[in-house]
Amino acid sequence: MTSPGTLHVVATPIGNLADLSSRAQEVLRGVDAICAEDTRHSKQLLSHFGIERPLVALHDHNEEALAQRIVGRLLAGESLALISDAGTPLVSDPGFRLVRAAREAGVRVSPVPGACAAIAALSVAGLPSDRFSFEGFLPAKASARRERLSRLAGEPRTLVFYESSHRIAESLVDLRGAFGDERHAVLARELTKLFETVLDGTLAELQAQVDADPNQRRGEFVVMVQGAGDDADAQLAEGRRVYAKLTDHLPPSTAAKLAAEITGASRKALYGG
Ligand code: SAM
Numbered sequence: 001m002t003s004p005g006t007l008h009v010v011a012t013p014i015g016n017l018a019d020l021s022s023r024a025q026e027v028l029r030g031v032d033a034i035c036a037e038d039t040r041h042s043k044q045l046l047s048h049f050g051i052e053r054p055l056v057a058l059h060d061h062n063e064e065a066l067a068q069r070i071v072g073r074l075l076a077g078e079s080l081a082l083i084s085d086a087g088t089p090l091v092s093d094p095g096f097r098l099v100r101a102a103r104e105a106g107v108r109v110s111p112v113p114g115a116c117a118a119i120a121a122l123s124v125a126g127l128p129s130d131r132f133s134f135e136g137f138l139p140a141k142a143s144a145r146r147e148r149l150s151r152l153a154g155e156p157r158t159l160v161f162y163e164s165s166h167r168i169a170e171s172l173v174d175l176r177g178a179f180g181d182e183r184h185a186v187l188a189r190e191l192t193k194l195f196e197t198v199l200d201g202t203l204a205e206l207q208a209q210v211d212a213d214p215n216q217r218r219g220e221f222v223v224m225v226q227g228a229g230d231d232a233d234a235q236l237a238e239g240r241r242v243y244a245k246l247t248d249h250l251p252p253s254t255a256a257k258l259a260a261e262i263t264g265a266s267r268k269a270l271y272g273g
Helices: 022-030 039-048 063-075 096-104 117-125 142-152 168-179 203-212 231-246 252-263 267-271
Strands: 006-010 033-036 055-057 080-082 108-112 132-137 158-164 184-189 197-202 220-225
Touching: 006 022, 006 096, 022 108, 033 039, 039 055, 063 080, 063 096, 096 108, 117 158, 117 184, 117 197, 117 220, 132 142, 142 168, 142 231, 158 168, 168 203, 168 220, 168 231, 184 203, 197 203, 231 252, 231 267, 252 267
Parallel strands: 006 080, 006 108, 033 055, 033 080, 132 158
Antiparallel strands: 158 220, 184 197, 184 220
16 A cells, blocks of 8 residues: 655745745655745746756645645645745645645645744844733724734734835834834834845834835835733723724714723823824
8 A cells, every 4th residue: 555645834935035945845856846825936946946846836726726636646646745935835825725625635744944034033122031922914894904903912022024115104003003002013024135124113213114114115014013001001901992893973072971981990081193
């Protein structure tokens, strides 16, 4: 009986090509085929390293349908690799359905670790990182985004978000609205690339900087927000959440008065802030 092959989950660079480890290159060179999110994009990366393996397109739209077929190939003895456009597969990227299907079929799934934007960003942010909450991308719709943020405002762990150039300005406004002007945050942009920038300050300061300089809205971002530190932060966060709900039904001044009574947060901070 043929023994099954291995599914290698391989991290690729998030900008600087030299971050593809020598083990990653060796594994990619040795597999029967590479499952990639965007085969044209990955072909460029692979040809830079002289790696020529067949590519299989695996993305959010076909992963469910393709997973069993790929598992069939693994069970038949082929070794395959999974990569995404950048960084670690499955982290805000496709792959979890395939990995789950492979594991359920008893196929060995083995990581080749490497770049991940969230971890790279945390490593230079200077924010508490012994515990953190990775939140991925915020919802695109403003109402859903605000709702999500209002639920996170009392979270004591450092929060890590992914954001694109299209929405960074809007998201900073909403982060400020949900967490207050004074919450400490760090914006990591274009990590490992030519225009790498890491800005830190209060949410109000960061928003002002990004608003003032169009260059600070270009590229790819990791936004990290310090967790709600003490009782006062948590109380204000809860006040903002209740206030946001009540303003759906009541005039803002009444909503602020009630939210302050319910949560103990300052009415001025809710209504004025
Ligand atoms: N799987 C990837 C990882 O391991 O980080 C993330 C893929 S996700 C589709 C792309 C998002 O990751 C970008 O919108 C941005 O938020 C973040 N990102 C990727 N590369 C980055 C970089 N060089 N600098 C800052 N953020 C980056």
